Amino acid sequence: MDYLEGLNPPQREAVVNMEGPMMIIAGAGSGKTRVLTYKIAHLIANGIEPFNILSLTFTNKASREMKERIVDVVGDEAKNLWMGTFHSVFAKILRFEADKLGYQSNFTIYDSEDAKSVIKGVVKDYKLDDKLYKPNVVLSRISSAKNNLISWRSYEANNDMRLEDEAQGRPKIFEIYKEYAIRCFRANAMDFDDLLFNTNVLFHQHLDVLNKYQHKFKFVMIDEFQDTNISQYYITRKLAAKNRNICVVGDDAQSIYAFRGANIQNILNFEKDYPELKVIKLEQNYRSTQTIVEAANSVIKHNKNQLEKSTFTQNGIGDRIEVIRSGSDLDEAKAVAQSIQTAIMRDRINPQDIAILYRTNSQSRALEEALVKLSIKAQIFGGLSFYQRKEIKDMIAYLKFVTNPKDEEAFKRVINYPKRGIGPTTVNNLFVKAAENKLGIWDVVSNIRRFFGGRIATQVENFANMIKVFQMQTEQKNAFEVASFIAKGSGILRELYEDKSPEGKNRYDNLQELLNGIQGFADDPSKEDKKLGTYLEEISLITSSEKEDMSDAITLMTIHMSKGLEFDYCYIVGMEENLFPSQMMLETREDLEEERRLFYVAITRAKIKVFLTYALQRYRFGKQISCEPSRFIDEIAPQYISMKRNSISDDLGPGNTPGFSNYRSLRQAPSNFIKKAVKPKDDRPFVPSKAEDLSVGHIVRHMKFGDGKVVKISEEGLDKRADISFEEVGKKTLILTFAKLMIIED
Numbered sequence: 046m047d048y049l050e051g052l053n054p055p056q057r058e059a060v061v062n063m064e065g066p067m068m069i070i071a072g073a074g075s076g077k078t079r080v081l082t083y084k085i086a087h088l089i090a091n092g093i094e095p096f097n098i099l100s101l102t103f104t105n106k107a108s109r110e111m112k113e114r115i116v117d118v119v120g121d122e123a124k125n126l127w128m129g130t131f132h133s134v135f136a137k138i139l140r141f142e143a144d145k146l147g148y149q150s151n152f153t154i155y156d157s158e159d160a161k162s163v164i165k166g167v168v169k170d171y172k173l174d175d176k177l178y179k180p181n182v183v184l185s186r187i188s189s190a191k192n193n194l195i196s197w198r199s200y201e202a203n204n205d206m207r208l209e210d211e212a213q214g215r216p217k218i219f220e221i222y223k224e225y226a227i228r229c230f231r232a233n234a235m236d237f238d239d240l241l242f243n244t245n246v247l248f249h250q251h252l253d254v255l256n257k258y259q260h261k262f263k264f265v266m267i268d269e270f271q272d273t274n275i276s277q278y279y280i281t282r283k284l285a286a287k288n289r290n291i292c293v294v295g296d297d298a299q300s301i302y303a304f305r306g307a308n309i310q311n312i313l314n315f316e317k318d319y320p321e322l323k324v325i326k327l328e329q330n331y332r333s334t335q336t337i338v339e340a341a342n343s344v345i346k347h348n349k350n351q352l353e354k355s356t357f358t359q360n361g362i363g364d365r366i367e368v369i370r371s372g373s374d375l376d377e378a379k380a381v382a383q384s385i386q387t388a389i390m391r392d393r394i395n396p397q398d399i400a401i402l403y404r405t406n407s408q409s410r411a412l413e414e415a416l417v418k419l420s421i422k423a424q425i426f427g428g429l430s431f432y433q434r435k436e437i438k439d440m441i442a443y444l445k446f447v448t449n450p451k452d453e454e455a456f457k458r459v460i461n462y463p464k465r466g467i468g469p470t471t472v473n474n475l476f477v478k479a480a481e482n483k484l485g486i487w488d489v490v491s492n493i494r495r496f497f498g499g500r501i502a503t504q505v506e507n508f509a510n511m512i513k514v515f516q517m518q519t520e521q522k523n524a525f526e527v528a529s530f531i532a533k534g535s536g537i538l539r540e541l542y543e544d545k546s547p548e549g550k551n552r553y554d555n556l557q558e559l560l561n562g563i564q565g566f567a568d569d570p571s572k573e574d575k576k577l578g579t580y581l582e583e584i585s586l587i588t589s590s591e592k593e594d595m596s597d598a599i600t601l602m603t604i605h606m607s608k609g610l611e612f613d614y615c616y617i618v619g620m621e622e623n624l625f626p627s628q629m630m631l632e633t634r635e636d637l638e639e640e641r642r643l644f645y646v647a648i649t650r651a652k653i654k655v656f657l658t659y660a661l662q663r664y665r666f667g668k669q670i671s672c673e674p675s676r677f678i679d680e681i682a683p684q685y686i687s688m689k690r691n692s693i694s695d696d697l698g699p700g701n702t703p704g705f706s707n708y709r710s711l712r713q714a715p716s717n718f719i720k721k722a723v724k725p726k727d728d729r730p731f732v733p734s735k736a737e738d739l740s741v742g743h744i745v746r747h748m749k750f751g752d753g754k755v756v757k758i759s760e761e762g763l764d765k766r767a768d769i770s771f772e773e774v775g776k777k778t779l780i781l782t783f784a785k786l787m788i789i790e791d
């Protein structure tokens with residue numbers, strides 16, 4: 046069996062030990078995903094049916110790639126594997142079992158925009174302060190409740206949640222949660238978190254169903270195990286309870302979703318849950334050069350919380366990590382584009398093997414523009430950018446509403462678009478009528494004469510008839526035929542066609558592009574079910590907007606999305622304090638450690654070369670601000686770094702020391718241009734003190750500025766301020782509501 050030859054001894058041991066619980070916690074690039082892939086192939090080669098194997102990955106792209114490789118080894122039968130992200134696999138199961146939970150199997154999956162829109166509605170109807178109960182804040186509380194398996198029924202009694210809400214001045218979240226859940230249910234819709242939450246409910250309440258899937262999934266495999274949350278962990282624990290054939294692989298140093306409830310604790314629990322656990326260590330990195338492996342190790346060493354493990358590589362030493370500084374964010378983007386051009390032309394790197402990684406999505410725009418100017422094709426991976434565009438959302442709303450007329454969010458989008466004289470007041474009246482009669486919106490709309498007369502009734506009736514015609518189409522025709530019919534019949538296509546402005550043309554093109562995509566779906570011979578509902582299912586879970594002709598494009602993505610992937614060259618951009626590490630993540634040691642793990646993930650994506658870039662000035666929050674290089678650059682052991690100045694930038698701004706040739710001399714620049722990360726003197730955990738406890742004379746600690754003495758406290762309007770004289774950075778005035786300070790000496 047030649048696939049076993051491509052494995053080192055511990056990898057092979059992991060693959061051939063087919064049964065029983067197994068855990069592999071090992072560094073980046075050590076072959077964890079490869080082991081999972083070959084293990085699945087090995088199971089199939091040994092007679093296990095592919096449909097008895099469940100394999101959970103972090104992105105759909107990852108699972109597609111795994112499947113392709115397995116097909117290469119064992120042939121086409123591998124196509125029957127159950128493989129995908131947690132969300133896609135359990136959405137599929139929930140559709141089969143929807144009736145057990147009182148849903149219909151054609152339920153809609155709300156993305157976060159839909160969810161926020163529902164929340165906005167609830168906040169408005171409950172007459173709550175919408176500045177306080179911002180949709181994304183509320184949604185994130187609801188999400189964290191669901192991911193910790195706290196239902197709306199138990200939320201109110203849950204002290205942790207309630208006390209935190211009260212502390213944040215938002216005591217009514219539990220009421221919003223309840224109403225939100227009711228509205229989603231009434232609309233036959235689930236949000237992303239519901240997909241996991243409801244699976245847990247399903248397995249908890251219906252033992253026969255659980256039993257069926259326990260029997261079905263004789264083997265369970267999980268990649269990126271460090272980022273599973275409690276909800277996901279319970280699902281897999283239940284599924285594996287019978288056969289106990291569960292194999293998980295991951296790397297605690299790459300845990301980067303703590304903010305979304307991912308829980309490193311799962312790794313620790315796993316050992317308790319399976320005392321017979323087989324643990325396998327992988328220590329050799331096959332992905333990256335020695336320089337990259339060592340540099341990454343030198344960074345992650347700064348984290349206290351990590352499991353003991355070591356990594357080495359037998360790959361070549363390779364080039365140093367190149368640090369490029371620029372005068373501004375625009376120049377940074379230009380420098381990156383130029384460097385990429387060189388990489389492609391001179392170093393003969395395939396564009397597909399080049400990635401630009403950034404901390405926040407909004408950084409992509411300048412880069413995209415600079416790349417276009419040099420005619421370098423780029424695709425954004427993981428962004429929903431295309432599907433977030435208004436015309437696309439409108440069209441999809443039609444498709445969704447036709448498939449599931451209970452979907453209120455879709456209804457709101459389509460009822461008066463294109464304009465058909467049904468204004469917000471009428472729409473509101475329709476909803477009121479629905480609520481009064483405890484009916485769904487479609488029940489009212491499709492029987493409008495029972496509730497309204499006159500002009501309203503005629504217009505709404507026309508709309509309802511149109512939808513009914515569309516619905517009839519869905520029964521006989523494939524997704525593309527129905528979608529084209531709807532695009533024309535609804536008037537959307539004409540509406541966009543008639544807008545001859547450049548933006549209008551662009552929107553028209555986008556809509557055409559969407560239809561192209563649907564046609565591709567309908568023409569795909571490997572798809573058995575070409576119905577509209579199945580198409581919607583696929584795109585609701587899309588994590589990548591790759592298109593066919595993108596084979597010679599480089600990839601842009603957030604670091605979060607890059608997990609598990611690998612590229613020859615990686616450009617990590619925006620290496621600046623307050624951007625990376627992110628401003629929001631500087632409050633506690635835990636947060637900073639999570640940022641550092643994110644940096645570790647970024648570096649370890651590269652096989653051949655890493656570039657780190659930063660700008661001295663950046664346009665943020667609507668104005669030009671000065672930036673300092675990220676402390677993470679400083680944390681890489683110096684022998685792995687070389688410093689380049691971006692030749693595009695003439696004006697390097699304040700602190701410029703002309704003529705330096707490497708990073709070391711930059712570090713010794715006479716100004717405070719690079720500030721060393723201020724290290725606290727002792728190792729107490731950082732727990733911010735209350736602002737009102739602070740008084741003159743206290744010695745306090747700040748996560749970024751280090752230790753200092755409070756010299757003055759003043760009040761200006763509602764803001765209490767403190768002047769603090771810091772040992773390392775001098776005097777600063779801080780607003781106490783924002784600054785987190787810990788009193789270390791009275």
Ligand SMILES: Nc1ncnc2c1ncn2[C@@H]1O[C@H](COP(=O)(O)OP(=O)(O)OP(=O)(O)O)[C@@H](O)[C@H]1O
Binds near residue numbers: 051053077299
């Ligand atoms: N024994 C081996 N021989 C040759 N190449 C290997 C071997 N093991 C792994 N590789 C290669 O090394 C690279 C990294 O492997 P893989 O992606 O499985 O690592 P990983 O541990 O999953 O990394 P990450 O933590 O980033 O997800 C891949 O290109 C893989 O094909």
Ligand SMILES: [Mg+2]
Binds near residue numbers: 078079268609
């Ligand atoms: Mg992997």
